[in-house]
Amino acid sequence: MAKFAIITYSTYGHITTLAKEVAKGIEAAGAEAEVFRVPETLPKDVLELIHAPEKPDDIPEIKAEDLTKYDGFVFGFPTRYGAAPSQITSLFDSTGALWATGALYHKPAGFFTSTGTGGGKETTIRNTLSFLSHHGMIYVPLGYAKAFPEITNVEEVQGSSPWGAGTVAGSDGSRVPTALELKTAYIQGQEFAEVATKLAAPLKTGATEVSAPAGETSASAPAEEKKASATESEDAKKPETSASAAKSSEKSGCCVIV
Template sequence: MKILIVYYSTFGNTYKMARLIAEGVKEAGGDPVIRKCPELIPEQVIASRPDMQAGREMQKDIPVVTIDDFKNADGYAFGTPTRFGNVSAQLKNVIDQLGPLWIQRIFEGKPAGVFVSTGTMHGGQESTILTFMTVLLHLGFVIVGVPYSVADLYLTKGGGSPYGPGHVAEAENKREIDENEANICKAFGRRLTEIAKKLKR
């Protein structure tokens, strides 16, 4: 059961979430495939920002997602930092190239969900996931979130909601993913894989 985890991460926080979701996929007997989105920020901007350079270095071994990655998956997790309460341009750019697969109905009946990272508690986690769900519905996906049987939803002081995993990175993007946020990521990976198995049957 192949689960594509495609994400964009400027400073590495969404990437760390992708890795935790991959752990959950493996725990449920799935095969996680982690892929990043192409960068759109100009090189001169990145060159002037040590924090962005560190984020890029952290992800240097992750391949850029391809159309074939999308074709060959049984389930999908889309990860993004929020951009003014909405999805990053980098992930939206990838989504906007999926028209040919949409025409072929590649995604219909397959599970998908969204995970996000924000700088602040109310930085748009839920709005970003909810607005991204309209894209998933257009493509034909079956939407997967995180049910309240995952006890960490009651305990989290950072990110995570029934809509999907979340992380609060704080103002300088340096806050590490805490235990509750990590558990929600793993639970999401497990659930995505389990639902993918059921839908494939």
């Protein structure tokens, strides 16, 4: 069964609520879903000043090295001036070793978001695509097809777009995700799992698995396939950015620029 991680950052809980619907949608499509949060980077006193609630106990933290265990990811985070919060950027900043080995190459990823007023709901996702491009990951947008009545609904405020599901939290954060927004999040989970499961199977042989911690294996690369992926012919199919780039940077002793 394909296994997907829903990776969230949420200050006030709107994203956490949407994440649970995305998870239900993934499970309805016959795949496994696990919800995580990235580590908080704001100091405790700042969190108190902005009246941020405690993080939920039932959502574990995820670290970069855990990503190899999943067949794909749905990232959920609120906007910060039309871009991703630094907590999410920090996670990607710590994926250098995964990038150097091509460990996330061709893994599918989608996004959902939350905005105070709707301002930046699309740019927040668009501005994050660079992470996927550099890893060679495949962006799976929500699109219009399956969520057409929800996304095109102009009878009520709603925070989704073809880039991904979303909610409008209100400028004081008091609005909670509506039934329409929750349904859109569910549809995104379902649609993501359907396409990502198809992508995961044939691409298994493409993953180079060298960075999983000892004793752990990638969800997408059984032992024989991993061996095969290390052959010269497989490496030749890959972009400069994977194993070969790591090798040449080792030789020159230089840093690896993504």
